[in-house]
Each structure stands twice: as structure tokens, then as C-alpha cells.
Amino acid sequence: MAFNKLIEYDDASPEVRAVYDDIMSHRGVEDVNNFWKCVAAHPPTLRDTWHSVKSIMDEGALSPLVKQMIYMAVSITNACAYCTASHTAAAKTSGMTSEMFGELQAVIALANATNRLALGYDVPVDDQYLSK
Missing domain, CATH: 1.20.1290.10 (AhpD-like)
Known part of the structure; x- marks a missing residue:
């Protein structure tokens, strides 16, 4: 069974939207890519992974x-x-x-x-x- 449902912004919880907003603001983009939309199925992992990516890759x-x-x-x-x-x-x-x-x-x-x-x-x- 695949676990690759994409969580679009309009369907996202407030917690996920907050991370999406930070990604879009930080990267200067209008949408998040599919990686984030898949990981959003588990908001704590989305939040923690984005925090790591942002702090390490800058x-x-x-x-x-x-x-x-x-x-x-x-x-x-x-x-x-x-x-x-x-x-x-x-x-x-x-x-x-x-x-x-x-x-x-x-x-x-x-x-x-x-x-x-x-x-x-x-x-x-x-x-x-x-x-x-």
C-alpha cells in the first residue's frame, strides 16, 4: 500500500499550513513541492524535517x-x-x-x-x- 497522498494547502490542517507558509516564505515560492506534501501526512515529521532542512542547508x-x-x-x-x-x-x-x-x-x-x-x-x- 502506498502512502503518498499529497496534502494540498487548501486541505491542510492549520499546523501543516503554518509549515507550508514558512517554507514558501523562506524559499520565495508560491507552493511547496511534493516531498513536503507527502511528509505532511505526519505533521510532527513535517515540522521537524523542515526545521532541520532550514537550519542545515542555509x-x-x-x-x-x-x-x-x-x-x-x-x-x-x-x-x-x-x-x-x-x-x-x-x-x-x-x-x-x-x-x-x-x-x-x-x-x-x-x-x-x-x-x-x-x-x-x-x-x-x-x-x-x-x-x-
């Missing part, structure tokens, strides 16, 4: 572009088509060029390949890499 020690590219890499590795599409679009909006996209894909492919080798060979971690 400007910090890492730029929003770097954060979006990291998010893309994790989403691609996890095979999440929705997150890959949405964060690729956000990265482009944040300034990702086609050259950056190509390098990111190469890094993702390399990391996945070498991770599998390290796992397969059960490579012991060098002492110099262990936190002391």
Missing part, C-alpha cells in the same frame, strides 16, 4: 552550493530519484556549472568504487587516520 561554514552538491552525491548513491532531481535543480540554481556536475559525477563514481574495494578487502584503517 549558509554556514559550507556554502549552499557545496551543501546541495553533497546532498546530490548522497541522493545519487542512495538511488533516490526524487532527491537527486530536486537537489540537482537546487545546485544549478545555486551556481553549479556543467563542469562542476561532471566532476561531481566522477567523484561519486570513484568514491563508490574505492569504498567497495575497501569493504571487499576489509582494509584495516591506518593508524594515522584514526582520531587520537
Whole structure:
């Protein structure tokens, strides 16, 4: 059974509408995307997830572009088509060029390949890499 009913603004509870309003205001958009409309089926998760996204993905020690590219890499590795599409679009909006996209894909492919080798060979971690 699928649990992907979209909760539209007009059908949302006041609690969900408040989160939607904050998302739209913060992002400068007229509607929320389908991710939020699905998660709204459980308002506490909607609220908590939006709070985390807002606080983590905004400007910090890492730029929003770097954060979006990291998010893309994790989403691609996890095979999440929705997150890959949405964060690729956000990265482009944040300034990702086609050259950056190509390098990111190469890094993702390399990391996945070498991770599998390290796992397969059960490579012991060098002492110099262990936190002391």
C-alpha cells in the first residue's frame, strides 16, 4: 500500500499550513513541492524535517552550493530519484556549472568504487587516520 497522498494547502490542517507558509516564505515560492506534501501526512515529521532542512542547508561554514552538491552525491548513491532531481535543480540554481556536475559525477563514481574495494578487502584503517 502506498502512502503518498499529497496534502494540498487548501486541505491542510492549520499546523501543516503554518509549515507550508514558512517554507514558501523562506524559499520565495508560491507552493511547496511534493516531498513536503507527502511528509505532511505526519505533521510532527513535517515540522521537524523542515526545521532541520532550514537550519542545515542555509549558509554556514559550507556554502549552499557545496551543501546541495553533497546532498546530490548522497541522493545519487542512495538511488533516490526524487532527491537527486530536486537537489540537482537546487545546485544549478545555486551556481553549479556543467563542469562542476561532471566532476561531481566522477567523484561519486570513484568514491563508490574505492569504498567497495575497501569493504571487499576489509582494509584495516591506518593508524594515522584514526582520531587520537
